[in-house]
Each structure stands twice: as C-alpha cells, then as structure tokens.
Amino acid sequence: MSPSALLASVTELLRAVLKLDAPADGIVSRHFRDQRSLGSRERHLLAETTYTVLRLKARLAHLAQSGRGPLERRLALLAWVGPESMLEATCTPEEYAWARHARAIDPATLPDPQRHNLPDWLAAPLRERLGEPGFWALVEACNRSAPLDLRVNALKARREEVQEQLAEAGIEAQPTPWSPWGLRVEGKPALQRLPVFTEGLVEVQDEGSQLLALLTEARRSEMVADFCAGAGGKTLALGAMMRSTGRLYAFDTAGHRLEALKPRMARSGLSNVYPAQIAHARDERIKRLSGKLDRVLVDAPCSGLGTLRRNPDLKWRQTPQALAELQDKQRTILASAARLLKPGGRLVYATCSLLDEENEAIAEAFGAAHPAFVPVAADEVLARARIENPAPLVRGPYLRLWPHEHGTDGFFAAVWDRKA
Numbered sequence: 029m030s031p032s033a034l035l036a037s038v039t040e041l042l043r044a045v046l047k048l049d050a051p052a053d054g055i056v057s058r059h060f061r062d063q064r065s066l067g068s069r070e071r072h073l074l075a076e077t078t079y080t081v082l083r084l085k086a087r088l089a090h091l092a093q094s095g096r097g098p099l100e101r102r103l104a105l106l107a108w109v110g111p112e113s114m115l116e117a118t119c120t121p122e123e124y125a126w127a128r129h130a131r132a133i134d135p136a137t138l139p140d141p142q143r144h145n146l147p148d149w150l151a152a153p154l155r156e157r158l159g160e161p162g163f164w165a166l167v168e169a170c171n172r173s174a175p176l177d178l179r180v181n182a183l184k185a186r187r188e189e190v191q192e193q194l195a196e197a198g199i200e201a202q203p204t205p206w207s208p209w210g211l212r213v214e215g216k217p218a219l220q221r222l223p224v225f226t227e228g229l230v231e232v233q234d235e236g237s238q239l240l241a242l243l244t245e246a247r248r249s250e251m252v253a254d255f256c257a258g259a260g261g262k263t264l265a266l267g268a269m270m271r272s273t274g275r276l277y278a279f280d281t282a283g284h285r286l287e288a289l290k291p292r293m294a295r296s297g298l299s300n301v302y303p304a305q306i307a308h309a310r311d312e313r314i315k316r317l318s319g320k321l322d323r324v325l326v327d328a329p330c331s332g333l334g335t336l337r338r339n340p341d342l343k344w345r346q347t348p349q350a351l352a353e354l355q356d357k358q359r360t361i362l363a364s365a366a367r368l369l370k371p372g373g374r375l376v377y378a379t380c381s382l383l384d385e386e387n388e389a390i391a392e393a394f395g396a397a398h399p400a401f402v403p404v405a406a407d408e409v410l411a412r413a414r415i416e417n418p419a420p421l422v423r424g425p426y427l428r429l430w431p432h433e434h435g436t437d438g439f440f441a442a443v444w445d446r447k448a
C-alpha cells in the first residue's frame with residue numbers, strides 16, 4: 029500500500045474509533061477484515077498509530093489545534109509510528125513541517141491534563157490514592173503496551189516443558205514473577221498455530237488474572253462456580269486446579285461469551301466445566317444451587333480501567349454515570365453469588381478496575397451486611413499457594429495489582445470464607 033493510502037486508511041480508522049461508541053479493538057479487527065490486502069507490518073502501523081491516539085488523545089487533540097485539514101488526519105500525523113520518510117512522501121511540505129514542529133514539543137511543558145491524558149473524573153481519585161510519584165508512574169505504565177502472558181495448563185504440561193517447546197519454535201519466554209503457571213513471552217509472536225496452543229497446553233492470560241483464580245484455592249472433586257465466566261479465562265484456570273474433577277459451573281448472562289468458551293474448553297481437555305447462560309443474578313438455576321457450592325468466584329462486570337494498556341479507549345468511553353450503574357450491578361451480583369456457598373465455602377470478589385468505588389467500597393459494604401462471611405487475607409492464601417513474597421501484591425486484606433508496580437493489568441480481589 030502506498031504511504032498516502034496508508035495514511036488515508038489510518039484516518040478512516042480513527043474516524044470510526046474516535047466516535048467512542050464501540051470498543052476500539054472490535055473496530056480495528058473489522059477494519060482489517062474489510063481491508064484484506066493489508067500486510068502484517070501495515071496492520072501493526074495502523075493499530076499502533078490508532079492506539080497512540082487513544083492513549084494520548086488529550087495531548088494530541090491540543091497539539092492538533094494549530095494544524096489544518098481533517099482532525100483525524102492531523103491526529104494520525106502526530107501519532108504516526110511508521111517511518112518518517114513515509115510521512116514526508118505523503119504530506120505537503122507545510123503539513124510535514126507543522127507535524128515535525130508539533131511532535132517536537134516537550135510534553136513536560138504542557139498542562140497536567142495533556143500530560144496524563146486522563147479525564148478529570150478518573151485522574152482525581154487515582155491521584156488521591158497513589159500520590160504524585162505513584163500517579164505519574166501509573167500514567168506512564170498505562171501508555172506502554174502490555175506484555176504477552178501465557179498460563180500453562182497444569183492438567184497437560186509443566187511450565188518448563190512449555191518454555192522449552194516455545195524456545196524450539198524460536199520464542200523466548202520467562203516464568204512470570206508470581207504466578208506458578210505464568211510465562212511472559214518476548215515480543216508479540218503469533219501463537220495460534222503452534223502445537224502448544226492448538227493442543228491446549230497454554231492460554232493467553234495476564235498474570236494478574238491467574239492470581240485471581242489461585243485465591244479460590246479450588247480443589248479436586250469440589251462444586252465450584254465462576255459466576256461471571258465470560259469467555260472463561262478464569263474458568264479454565266479453575267478447572268485445571270480441580271484436575272478436571274468435581275463440577276465447575278460457568279455462569280454468565282451473555283450467551284455469546286459462553287459460546288467463545290467452548291473451543292477453549294475443548295483444547296484444554298477439561299471435562300468438569302458446565303457452561304450455563306443465566307437471565308440475571310437471581311436466575312432459577314442459581315437458586316437451585318443455593319448453599320451447595322464450595323467456592324464461588326465473582327469476576328464482576330466493571331469499568332475495565334485496569335486494562336488501559338490494552339484498551340486505552342475505555343478511559344474516554346466510561347462515564348461517572350456508567351460507573352454508578354456498574355456499582356449497583358456489582359453489589360447485586362456479589363450478594364446473589366454469596367447465597368450459593370455452603371458453610372465453610374470460599375467467596376472471591378474480583379474486578380479489573382483501578383477505582384476504590386468498584387473495589388474496596390463494594391467489598392466493605394458486602395462484609396458489613398454479611399457477618400457470616402469472614403474476611404481472609406489474600407497474602408495468606410497466596411503464601412499457601414507457595415507464592416514467594418506475596419506482601420507487595422496486597423493492601424490490607426485485599427489483592428491489589430497495578431500496571432506500574434506489578435507489571436500486570438490492574439486487579440482487585442477480596443476473599444471471604446463463610447462461617448462453618
């Protein structure tokens with residue numbers, strides 16, 4: 029594709045993404061499907077330029093004001109991650125000179141909102157919670173792309189074996205710092221066709237997600253529910269912890285997400301998973317299991333703001349109103365899920381949000397209203413899972429993971445045991 033056709037393609041993609049009415053990853057995938065002639069380098073350039081605009085939208089929109097022509101084109105010029113020569117070849121001399129000048133402006137000279145590139149309603153609570161150095165470290169970490177983490181399926185392989193098989197395929201991978209199943213892969217190699225993937229030895233899963241599954245301490249022959257299973261990232265980890273025995277319900281209200289779990293289940297070799305679509309948190313299926321389960325994981329619907337490295341559009345698409353609605357859902361789902369537990373059973377509430385309102389506030393309100401549920405310190409659970417030095421992973425009794433501190437997505441988890 030010629031440089032000008034590529035720039036036109038990024039501009040078109042940005043026009044769609046910046047409507048902010050749908051997830052950017054879906055729009056980018058659709059754009060690639062529609063433009064089949066794009067090679068892998070061109071796709072990389074298009075995606076990275078688009079994601080740079082989303083990450084730095086406040087700053088780039090500010091800098092774009094001094095240019096001319098369609099806004100999306102100006103943004104593409106400012107965020108361009110391809111060779112400089114391509115830009116020079118496709119811009120007029122004035123346009124190119126403007127882009128060079130604007131790109132050379134030192135961000136440190138700009139006001140805070142254009143340095144942190146967060147909406148005020150999000151910047152304020154994060155700043156308060158983290159203090160200045162922590163806040164800016166988080167900002168920087170969220171503007172870098174996330175590493176590729178794999179979870180080794182303990183039912184089928186040991187971590188070292190998978191590491192060797194990957195090395196034979198020319199892929200460098202190192203054990204993740206905490207999760208006993210995690211491998212962190214260098215670069216972003218395509219894994220889908222490798223036997224380790226097709227034969228179900230690994231799944232792509234952030235190390236933080238793996239730690240959430242560990243907190244359930246699910247064991248062989250138990251009755252377990254993954255209450256908000258989605259496409260089953262954590263379900264598969266739980267199933268392997270249970271060594272494919274017992275019964276593991278994968279509940280979700282979204283049928284299409286559970287459908288996406290099925291091929292993953294087939295690869296994993298698990299035969300203990302029962303996916304079930306429910307209408308709502310008080311569905312009849314849930315009521316029938318009341319008081320019968322050993323472990324319940326509630327990976328609640330949330331703002332997803334812990335995944336800003338992968339989904340930078342979320343900071344512009346979420347609103348305080350949507351957040352308030354999510355908190356209602358989180359409270360309702362957690363209270364319903366808790367009813368499933370038998371005396372002595374384990375409840376884990378988790379989100380991939382950075383915000384206290386979706387995390388500590390929900391957990392504390394639940395704890396206050398449910399005295400039969402006794403808080404369990406997350407670091408004690410992790411120590412039992414033989415994770416060395418889990419102290420940096422927790423704040424008080426809760427698991428609290430941050431991209432800038434732990435290299436994972438942002439995660440929260442609270443753990444309780446129902447009194448026997």
Ligand SMILES: C[S@@+](CC[C@H](N)C(=O)[O-])C[C@H]1O[C@@H](n2cnc3c(N)ncnc32)[C@H](O)[C@@H]1O
Binds near residue numbers: 281
């Ligand atoms: C954070 S996502 C789950 C991700 C999944 N556990 C994983 O590891 O891939 C939250 C899920 O909650 C589901 N959900 C929303 N409302 C629900 C409800 N009332 N009951 C159960 N699941 C619900 C959503 O469809 C979504 O799949």
